[in-house]
Amino acid sequence: MMKIVVVIKQVPARDSFLRVDPGGAWIQESDLNYEINEPDAYALEAGLQLKEKSGGEVVVVSTGPARVASTIREALAKGADRAIHIEQEDVAGAGPLATARVIASALETEKPDLILTGLQSDDFGYGQTGVILAELMGLPHATIIMNVEVNGASLRLKRELENGYFQHVEMPLPALLTMQSGSNKLRYATLMGIKKAKTKEVRTIAGVQPEGAGTSIRIERVYMPGSSKQSQIFDGPPREAAAKLVEKLKFEARVL
Amino acid sequence: MSILVVTEQRGGAWNRMSFETLAAAQQFEKPVHAAVIGTGIETLAQELAGYQLEAVHAVSHPLLEHYTADGYSLALRQLIEKVSPELVLFPHTYQVRDFAPKLATSLNRVLVSDVVARHGDVFVRQLFQGKINADIRFTGEPPFFASLQAGAWRADQTVAGSAPVVPFTPELKPEQIRVKPLDIFREAERAVDLGAAEIIVSVGRGIKEADNLPVVQKLAEVLGAEMAASRPICDNGWMPMERQVGSSGQTVAPKMYIAVGISGAIQHLVGMKGSRTIVAINRDPEAPIFEVADYGIVGDLFEVVPALIEEIRKVK
Numbered sequence: 001m002m003k004i005v006v007v008i009k010q011v012p013a014r015d016s017f018l019r020v021d022p023g024g025a026w027i028q029e030s031d032l033n034y035e036i037n038e039p040d041a042y043a044l045e046a047g048l049q050l051k052e053k054s055g056g057e058v059v060v061v062s063t064g065p066a067r068v069a070s071t072i073r074e075a076l077a078k079g080a081d082r083a084i085h086i087e088q089e090d091v092a093g094a095g096p097l098a099t100a101r102v103i104a105s106a107l108e109t110e111k112p113d114l115i116l117t118g119l120q121s122d123d124f125g126y127g128q129t130g131v132i133l134a135e136l137m138g139l140p141h142a143t144i145i146m147n148v149e150v151n152g153a154s155l156r157l158k159r160e161l162e163n164g165y166f167q168h169v170e171m172p173l174p175a176l177l178t179m180q181s182g183s184n185k186l187r188y189a190t191l192m193g194i195k196k197a198k199t200k201e202v203r204t205i206a207g208v209q210p211e212g213a214g215t216s217i218r219i220e221r222v223y224m225p226g227s228s229k230q231s232q233i234f235d236g237p238p239r240e241a242a243a244k245l246v247e248k249l250k251f252e253a254r255v256l
Numbered sequence: 257m258s259i260l261v262v263t264e265q266r267g268g269a270w271n272r273m274s275f276e277t278l279a280a281a282q283q284f285e286k287p288v289h290a291a292v293i294g295t296g297i298e299t300l301a302q303e304l305a306g307y308q309l310e311a312v313h314a315v316s317h318p319l320l321e322h323y324t325a326d327g328y329s330l331a332l333r334q335l336i337e338k339v340s341p342e343l344v345l346f347p348h349t350y351q352v353r354d355f356a357p358k359l360a361t362s363l364n365r366v367l368v369s370d371v372v373a374r375h376g377d378v379f380v381r382q383l384f385q386g387k388i389n390a391d392i393r394f395t396g397e398p399p400f401f402a403s404l405q406a407g408a409w410r411a412d413q414t415v416a417g418s419a420p421v422v423p424f425t426p427e428l429k430p431e432q433i434r435v436k437p438l439d440i441f442r443e444a445e446r447a448v449d450l451g452a453a454e455i456i457v458s459v460g461r462g463i464k465e466a467d468n469l470p471v472v473q474k475l476a477e478v479l480g481a482e483m484a485a486s487r488p489i490c491d492n493g494w495m496p497m498e499r500q501v502g503s504s505g506q507t508v509a510p511k512m513y514i515a516v517g518i519s520g521a522i523q524h525l526v527g528m529k530g531s532r533t534i535v536a537i538n539r540d541p542e543a544p545i546f547e548v549a550d551y552g553i554v555g556d557l558f559e560v561v562p563a564l565i566e567e568i569r570k571v572k
């Protein structure tokens with residue numbers, strides 16, 4: 001029997017059209033759609049499969065404003081048992097240490113055997129929150145995990161390395177893992193699951209920044225990146241654009 | 257501002273990104289210290305001693321023979337206390353992702369990860385998979401921590417010189433190392449060598465379904481090109497893993513690389529940025545792939561690719 005915590009983040013949908021605030025402080029959020037961060041969906045899937053194999057409980061945790069509730073519901077509909085919503089505005093400026101501190105304090109009384117996070121968020125892309133959380137909670141961790149096997153009180157893992165290499169590692173429980181996308185098939189929520197989710201517990205707590213949290217970096221300004229190359233980009237009717245491109249490829253780049 | 261560069265090696269072989277970080281540090285400020293970690297690292301330390309550095313710290317201990325996050329964090333924390341640098345720089349490798357946030361947290365600091373540029377006191381990193389840039393400033397007391405994106409600085413701009421090698425033996429106990437690293441392996445032998453291809457047509461999630469792949473395969477056929485893909489396509493099993501381009505797949509540099517429905521996340525770009533001519537087809541004019549493209553068409557690939565095939569047939 002394992003208690004598994006899955007830490008999930010709600011992020012702007014992948015194909016969102018992003019615009020920067022006039023002041024350059026942050027992006028305009030009002031017209032965005034949101035979804036679960038992709039690797040976090042795989043972390044949830046891994047957690048649900050482990051529970052199905054060895055029994056136990058899956059608890060999802062998310063930090064963010066009220067809109068995050070929809071992503072939490074979806075995780076419950078897929079089979080998570082209960083949820084903790086740490087309600088907080090302005091997670092944008094907080095930085096990964098502050099976010100991890102808030103999550104760590106919410107998990108103090110939970111004492112999970114295993115914590116799963118995504119390896120990286122699609123919006124801020126720090127790639128750090130999970131590792132920081134492990135350090136704050138005094139847990140061993142491993143990153144970019146493709147496969148998890150539980151053997152009694154220890155884990156055998158498959159980590160991804162660069163250039164198509166992998167590595168096996170072993171570690172004791174309790175532990176924290178940051179999960180890579182793509183290692184499993186994701187399940188859909190069933191109608192039954194959606195119905196059940198409505199009765200499951202969601203504990204909403206206020207996200208209070210612990211003293212001195214995350215004061216060591218500050219996002220000063222955001223903006224659209226410029227191009228590093230002199231690109232020639234064609235648009236308009238596909239046929240005309242294609243003709244222009246082929247001419248360039250033949251006579252300028254000489255690759256045809 | 258004094259800088260400590262943490263280099264990366266495995267089994268006596270460098271991760272070449274170490275030298276990009278070294279070059280960046282030399283351009284930033286002086287003095288620059290470098291650290292190399294592991295066992296049997298004398299030759300590597302001597303090699304570093306041939307650069308313009310204040311000192312090379314050879315961090316060695318039997319428990320550092322194989323990389324572990326616990327071992328590296330504890331050892332580097334002790335080195336940082338000894339050298340007291342104001343800025344600690346890392347290459348943004350998978351290994352650094354694994355231990356640097358832990359190290360920074362143990363000193364109550366935040367690592368600025370995956371930095372692409374520096375202007376004065378401001379470090380630039382990308383958000384939203386490369387669609388937005390952010391200027392970040394360190395606040396509070398040093399040491400500050402930053403990791404640098406692959407290819408953002410050039411390794412061939414390191415400055416030669418000479419530096420003393422200073423051995424450093426951290427205090428480590430076996431029970432402090434909680435993770436046990438085992439074998440490193442590859443899943444399967446690679447049957448296709450994309451490195452030899454002159455033209456590569458690469459497909460991303462814009463293709464939507466496996467059933468649509470023939471649209472792009474036809475383009476590859478008329479060009480006599482090899483097919484490749486972004487990671488999600490291979491994860492879905494639509495194309496074999498060995499055709500994945502990027503940091504966890506192959507690195508390619510053909511005469512022409514055509515990216516169809518690929519957004520251009522950095523993990524994909526590092527695998528194809530070196531191509532001679534890059535062509536991108538994407539319906540989003542802000543897609544980061546256009547930042548590295550020589551030529552591009554903004555439009556729906558299901559209209560653009562058939563038109564392109566027709567135009568190519570005319571000139572072939």
Ligand SMILES: Cc1cc2nc3c(=O)[nH]c(=O)nc-3n(C[C@H](O)[C@H](O)[C@H](O)COP(=O)(O)OP(=O)(O)OC[C@H]3O[C@@H](n4cnc5c(N)ncnc54)[C@H](O)[C@@H]3O)c2cc1C
Nearest residue numbers: 460461462486487502503504505517518519521523539557
């Ligand atoms: C540790 C790590 C390692 C990774 N390794 C790799 C790697 O080796 N290789 C790799 O590729 N990725 C890798 N990734 C994943 C990477 O971050 C991106 O998620 C991935 O490259 C995105 O793939 P994509 O561009 O196909 O999909 P998306 O980002 O979803 O982009 C799809 C694009 O298609 C466009 N599009 C949609 N419909 C159409 C249409 N009808 N016509 C034209 N355009 C359309 C969209 O505008 C969008 O730009 C890695 C990630 C991590 C964290």
Ligand SMILES: Nc1ncnc2c1ncn2[C@@H]1O[C@H](COP(=O)(O)O)[C@@H](O)[C@H]1O
Nearest residue numbers: 008009063117118120121126127128129
């Ligand atoms: N606000 C948040 N709420 C819940 N989980 C988060 C949040 N921010 C980050 N995470 C988790 O940490 C992982 C890495 O995020 P990041 O460090 O931002 O790249 C994500 O995949 C999530 O699992």
